[in-house]
Amino acid sequence: MGAHDVIRLPFEASSPAIARTRLASFLTVNRASNQVIDDALIVISEMIANAVSHGSPAADGAIEIGWSINGDLLELSVTDSGVGASLKPVDFDEDSLSGRGLAIINRVADRWWVDLENGTRVNAALTLSR
Numbered sequence: 001m002g003a004h005d006v007i008r009l010p011f012e013a014s015s016p017a018i019a020r021t022r023l024a025s026f027l028t029v030n031r032a033s034n035q036v037i038d039d040a041l042i043v044i045s046e047m048i049a050n051a052v053s054h055g056s057p058a059a060d061g062a063i064e065i066g067w068s069i070n071g072d073l074l075e076l077s078v079t080d081s082g083v084g085a086s087l088k089p090v091d092f093d094e095d096s097l098s099g100r101g102l103a104i105i106n107r108v109a110d111r112w113w114v115d116l117e118n119g120t121r122v123n124a125a126l127t128l129s130r
Helices: 015-029 034-054 101-108
Strands: 004-010 062-070 073-080 111-115 120-127
Touching (some): 004 015, 015 034, 034 101, 034 120
Antiparallel strands (some): 073 120, 111 120
């Protein structure tokens, strides 16, 4: 396995900003392109916001956020303790201010998937050669 990092952040609205800073730093050190960094920051923000809006914190009040570089893929994950409800992208609607997170992830990431074995873990992969 290549470079990776896992962080635990408070289950609150400020966590995406902290995660973006850490992820941008990780990607810069690992020489990712500006396009990959921009896309990855959008995806991780939406993944965390979705978890905080719809999931449940772990016993310690946190969510787990991870990223890794495996070959030419950047893999992102956000895990909360919620039991996954319906997780599918919602089409953009001019009048809707919520429910866009998975649609954004669906458009920006090369692929994404959900693992419901231990809480809810949303994963996304982006190709590094953008």
